[in-house]
Amino acid sequence: MIRQDFSRIDPKRRTTLDHRKKQFATPTYQNLEYKHRLNFYITPPTADITLEQFEQWAIDRLRVLAELEACSFRNKSPSETAEHMKPLLQKYLPLSATSSGSSNLQAERQKDHYSHFILRLAFASTEDLRRRFSRVETMLFRLRFQADDLRDRGAFVESLSLDWETVGSEERAMYAPQLQAAGGGFPKNIEEESYFKVDWERVPELVENRRVFLKGGMAYVPGREQLSMVVAEFTSRLEKALELTSRALPRLDEDDRLTPILNHLSQNFTTPDASYSTSATALPGADISARNVDTLSASFPLCMQNLHRSLRRDAHLKHYGRLQYTLFLKGIGLNLEECLVFWRSSFSKITDDVFNKEYRYNVRHAYGDVGGDSNRRGNGYSPFSCQKILTEKRPGPGESHGCPYRDFSVDNLTALLQQVGVTDREVLKGVKEDKEKTKFHLACNRVFDYVHKQEIKKVKDDGTWTSAQLETLVHPNDYFKRSYLLKNLGKNPVEEEMEKVKPDVEMED
Structure with missing residues (x-):
């Protein structure tokens, strides 16, 4: 019979078992260096922040996203939205350009980075919340991309290493009529424009608006449409990341510090203009x-x-x-x-x-x-x-x-509208188009304006x-x-x- 001594500790494992040494060891994760103003939020943040920062940074970003959503609900144009959001972004989520030389550059970018990931946790629990978060984050990214310094923006896009296939001169010449037709007759000289070839599913906005030439499942995108390509890539990556985040959420259930904060954030995503006020709606x-x-x-x-x-x-x-x-x-x-x-x-x-x-x-x-x-x-x-x-x-x-505009079929919605007195064919056609584009608030306002x-x-x-x-x-x-x-x-x-x-x-x- 061989006697084994189970009381002895393997010397090779001693360091991993000594929690006192591990507690005071040098942190494995350090603060990130933010080289660009824009961010695709690929790398999760790992440095320590306080619970106060965790909550306040998330609330500040939530204010920005809620106001952006309100601009969308009110059908503001891109220029009107940019003008409206400028002071709010400066107050709650400032991001200085690299060329500005600001001493707060890294602190601003850290807050932006962390606040995005905190809200990603808060809004990953359900499909509706994920879709909504992705939509408003894409709006924020688009707004910042358009306002960014040209040099900074170019450096950021280059750092992404996106797998866009450049269209050669021979292929451009072969499809010159189609490329010009998709561009509304521009450019007149096809050699003056650069083109990229990507899977058509990566640029749905350009396909929907018929601004690209499609061939063999590939979209030929002119260089001037770089914004749409980058934004589509941002949205695609964010949606995939949100799916992964939703699977990891159960691990947070036992954390009684973070879970209440995340629940509070997800339950209170209301636009300021859409909040209820007794005095505002009273009819004395x-x-x-x-x-x-x-x-x-x-x-x-x-x-x-x-x-x-x-x-x-x-x-x-x-x-x-x-x-x-x-x-x-x-x-x-x-x-x-x-x-x-x-x-x-x-x-x-x-x-x-x-x-x-x-x-x-x-x-x-x-x-x-x-x-x-x-x-x-x-x-x-x-x-x-x-x-x-x-x-x-x-x-x-x-x-x-x-909401009937969302939940009713087109036929049932039309029947209900006719029952309440909306019989104009153009109005009903407009409501149908709004419903198909999931712009339910516009359909409701269209009916209000008609009535x-x-x-x-x-x-x-x-x-x-x-x-x-x-x-x-x-x-x-x-x-x-x-x-x-x-x-x-x-x-x-x-x-x-x-x-x-x-x-x-x-x-x-």
Whole structure:
């Protein structure tokens, strides 16, 4: 029998087991040197930062991305977006050019690098969040690329070592007519332009706009379209990286320091212009009561009209529909007591006992009447913005919540629009095109402009409304308020209410 001594430690393993020596060893990872202002965010950051920096840097970047998304929702042009974002970028996420000689160069680029990866963790959990993060990060990269110093930009693109195949002079001459046609007749001399050959799937924007010649699955891209090529490469790499990040997320579940911060970031991605404000959407003097909701529904956006019509048809709505509609009604000024009256009368097929046991608490919870500190410190929940609705759970069988412009088929959407009075063929065609391009907010605003075209023309001609009051709508409650005000131009809601009760008073006398 051979006796083994298990108490002895292998000398070769001694260094790895001594945690005290390992704790004070020289760090394996060091701060990165940022040679370029632009970044493809390929290498994850590895140096130490504080928890305060971790959270604050992410919040600052989130402010920038949220405002960029708001510019997209408001359909601002690239030049308008650049002008609008300039002070915000300088305040929250400055990036000086290499030629500036700024002493803060490395610190600025480190913050940009880290904040991107922090938000990548926060937004990798679901497909909707990944798609949304990729879209706004691409917008930010495009904005910076266009504003970058020419020399810095050239050095950055060269450092990427992108596998673009250069088109030789013989091949350029062979396809000269096609290349010129794709460029709208330019260049007149094909030898004056350089061309790259890439897989067509890498430049979807150029293919969609018919700005490249396609042959054998390859796109012939002129050098002047370098921006589109680099941006497409950025997006492609980011989308793949987000997929990998999503697989690694379970490893973070046990970290009770980072997980709450990441959850908070992902749950609070709302554009400043789309956030709810009681004072901003209030209509003093208007009859916002349970008995008047049917009348008010004429000014509701399509998502809320669909919920209202479904409720009236079925005398019931499922959970997500009730939540979305309750918060909207709360936002237009319906108080808790009136909201309970509204829901009780609407659920006409059930008894008082069933309503009180199964539905009453949820309405009170939405208003903050019950629920404690977790329920927004007693104020209840805010009405859903358009982007909140678009990132929430899609409706299933028997459910009516969500955004009809996204969730309905073209035929069903057209039928619903016709039912609420939108019959113009050009408008319906435009809505269909907006839906196909996933520009749901533009479809909603197109319908609003059609329904209120006479009133909008009047306030524009009179100059009584500013351009800010007619900006793109990004919140259902703002839709209602603007619609209500336009439909009641020149009317005083308080005087109207007095006129309604005046005959009754005279009869009593």
